[in-house]
Amino acid sequence: MKKKLSAKNSISMRPFSSILVDGPERAAARSMLYPVGFTEEDFKKPIIGIASTWSNVTPCNMHIDKLALEAEKGTNANGGKAIVFNTITISDGISMGSEGMKYSLVSREVIADSIETVVGCGGMDGYVAIGGCDKNMPGAMICIARMNRPTRELDVVSVFEAIGQHAAGKISDHELHAVESCAIPGPGSCGGMYTANTMASAIEALGMSLPNSSAQNAISPAKLDDCRRAGAAVVNMLKQGIKPLDILTKKAFENAITVVIALGGSTNAVLHLLAIAHAAKVKLTIDDFTRIGKRVPVLADLKPSGKFSMSALVAIGGIRPLMKTLLDTGLLHGDCLTVTGETMAETLASVQPYPPGQTIIRPLDQPIKKNSHLVIFYGNLAPDGAVGKISGKEGLRFAGTARVFNSEESALKAILDGTIKKGDVVVVRFEGPRGGPGMREMLSPTSAIMGRGLGKDVALITDGRFSGGSHGFVVGHITPEAYVGGPIALVKNGDRITIDAETRAISLGISAKELKARRKAWKPMKPRYTRGVLAKYAAHVTSASLGAVTDADLKL
Numbered sequence: 001m002k003k004k005l006s007a008k009n010s011i012s013m014r015p016f017s018s019i020l021v022d023g024p025e026r027a028a029a030r031s032m033l034y035p036v037g038f039t040e041e042d043f044k045k046p047i048i049g050i051a052s053t054w055s056n057v058t059p060c061n062m063h064i065d066k067l068a069l070e071a072e073k074g075t076n077a078n079g080g081k082a083i084v085f086n087t088i089t090i091s092d093g094i095s096m097g098s099e100g101m102k103y104s105l106v107s108r109e110v111i112a113d114s115i116e117t118v119v120g121c122g123g124m125d126g127y128v129a130i131g132g133c134d135k136n137m138p139g140a141m142i143c144i145a146r147m148n149r150p151t152r153e154l155d156v157v158s159v160f161e162a163i164g165q166h167a168a169g170k171i172s173d174h175e176l177h178a179v180e181s182c183a184i185p186g187p188g189s190c191g192g193m194y195t196a197n198t199m200a201s202a203i204e205a206l207g208m209s210l211p212n213s214s215a216q217n218a219i220s221p222a223k224l225d226d227c228r229r230a231g232a233a234v235v236n237m238l239k240q241g242i243k244p245l246d247i248l249t250k251k252a253f254e255n256a257i258t259v260v261i262a263l264g265g266s267t268n269a270v271l272h273l274l275a276i277a278h279a280a281k282v283k284l285t286i287d288d289f290t291r292i293g294k295r296v297p298v299l300a301d302l303k304p305s306g307k308f309s310m311s312a313l314v315a316i317g318g319i320r321p322l323m324k325t326l327l328d329t330g331l332l333h334g335d336c337l338t339v340t341g342e343t344m345a346e347t348l349a350s351v352q353p354y355p356p357g358q359t360i361i362r363p364l365d366q367p368i369k370k371n372s373h374l375v376i377f378y379g380n381l382a383p384d385g386a387v388g389k390i391s392g393k394e395g396l397r398f399a400g401t402a403r404v405f406n407s408e409e410s411a412l413k414a415i416l417d418g419t420i421k422k423g424d425v426v427v428v429r430f431e432g433p434r435g436g437p438g439m440r441e442m443l444s445p446t447s448a449i450m451g452r453g454l455g456k457d458v459a460l461i462t463d464g465r466f467s468g469g470s471h472g473f474v475v476g477h478i479t480p481e482a483y484v485g486g487p488i489a490l491v492k493n494g495d496r497i498t499i500d501a502e503t504r505a506i507s508l509g510i511s512a513k514e515l516k517a518r519r520k521a522w523k524p525m526k527p528r529y530t531r532g533v534l535a536k537y538a539a540h541v542t543s544a545s546l547g548a549v550t551d552a553d554l555k556l
């Protein structure tokens with residue numbers, strides 16, 4: 001049922017803008033707003049920011065300027081006054097495998113900080129955040145949780161695998177060029193259940209976006225309408241006195257984890273949901289993913305591990321019928337509040353099932369995997385935890401010989417030139433949040449392994465992270481990371497490594513005595529950066545097992 005306005009919540013719809021623009025002493029502020037389109041009447045309306053991540057940096061975001069204008073229309077038509085502003089975006093797909101990828105996770109923090117800066121300085125009473133790539137959305141959500149103002153969020157792997165196929169002589173130069181030329185047809189996020197679509201789905205499950213907004217084609221009437229309704233929704237939240245922290249509860253995060261698992265989503269969801277929960281002051285740990293994962297099956301046959309693209313899921317109804325199934329079977333909390341003012345159960349009440357005969361979403365009694373593909377590992381190699389993406393297709397256990405690399409580039413070279421053989425465990429270290437710095441995604445090496453046909457025969461572990469497009473026997477987020485002297489820093493070529501997804505254990509096959517001796521002999525590496533953004537990030541970022549947040553030592 002809709003949340004009623006209490007005396008406590010019966011406050012002005014202009015709690016921030018009134019301070020900025022009301023009264024004779026604020027005449028100078030008003031004078032600055034007339035030139036950008038304000039009228040006399042607009043100063044009596046709540047100011048709603050429209051945080052756009054538009055740029056031509058990446059096709060994920062090239063259309064968002066138009067969506068921002070629709071959100072502006074929806075806001076203005078429903079009694080608010082919209083102000084459109086921009087924040088940054090980066091491209092994982094373009095920077096993947098290069099030094100530039102170190103800025104990717106950093107951008108999540110920059111986006112959160114920049115939206116907070118504009119909204120806070122501009123006295124905005126609420127805002128809409130429109131993201132198009134996987135760091136935009138968690139960055140916006142971190143800011144949303146920090147500021148607790150009424151808010152609403154919107155939202156290339158075949159090429160990387162083709163590189164490995166080309167190196168193995170399986171495809172020609174011409175065939176590689178053909179793949180790169182048509183892999184990305186136009187605007188929008190990457191087309192599988194990669195990180196962008198995973199986070200869009202997670203945010204809808206959190207209750208922080210309008211129903212079905214996570215499953216719409218980027219260029220479509222539905223997405224334009226969604227943006228118009230987003231602006232109206234923020235004004236409505238102000239009217240009802242609903243704030244993000246009313247929605248972002250522990251149960252809401254459990255709903256998000258449930259949906260991510262059922263969809264076979266990205267390992268990055270672990271990192272980002274931990275960070276959003278930290279900003280919302282909700283106690284969420286990596287062990288919650290294990291607890292929930294024991295009872296939630298993988299039901300979606302979506303790329304990268306499955307057959308179908310996100311657009312195929314959109315065509316049969318998106319994620320809402322799946323959420324209704326999860327609700328009806330007791331796997332989803334129906335009493336959680338959403339940005340609509342209704343509970344999750346109320347928003348799902350009229351949702352119809354998927355069309356008969358579809359094979360994208362499996363029935364609960366015929367899952368792709370009976371429990372979660374997101375496996376939290378512990379062991380003498382990862383005493384603080386690690387995150388694996390184990391679909392079951394590559395098996396549930398791998399034991400092999402360590403092949404150690406101190407950077408992504410050196411590992412990729414060895415994979416492409418045939419140095420890596422069946423039975424090897426590729427260890428990529430000093431790529432963690434501090435050591436990288438920036439915790440690069442290992443899509444290039446994991447895709448090269450798949451491209452060379454070694455997906456079931458070679459494992460890869462790292463203190464870095466993975467793209468949502470990575471698949472195969474891969475374990476990342478190994479903590480403590482190598483840079484701070486974690487056990488992954490002590491691995492040597494030829495060591496035996498065992499990864500067991502059923503017992504959720506990752507172990508280095510040496511004695512405790514030998515491990516202690518190696519630790520005593522270990523010497524820390526010098527920082528790779530001593531100035532600039534990456535140096536600042538490395539100095540403040542926490543462990544991946546805590547979400548790699550940068551404000552954990554601050555009093556929030």
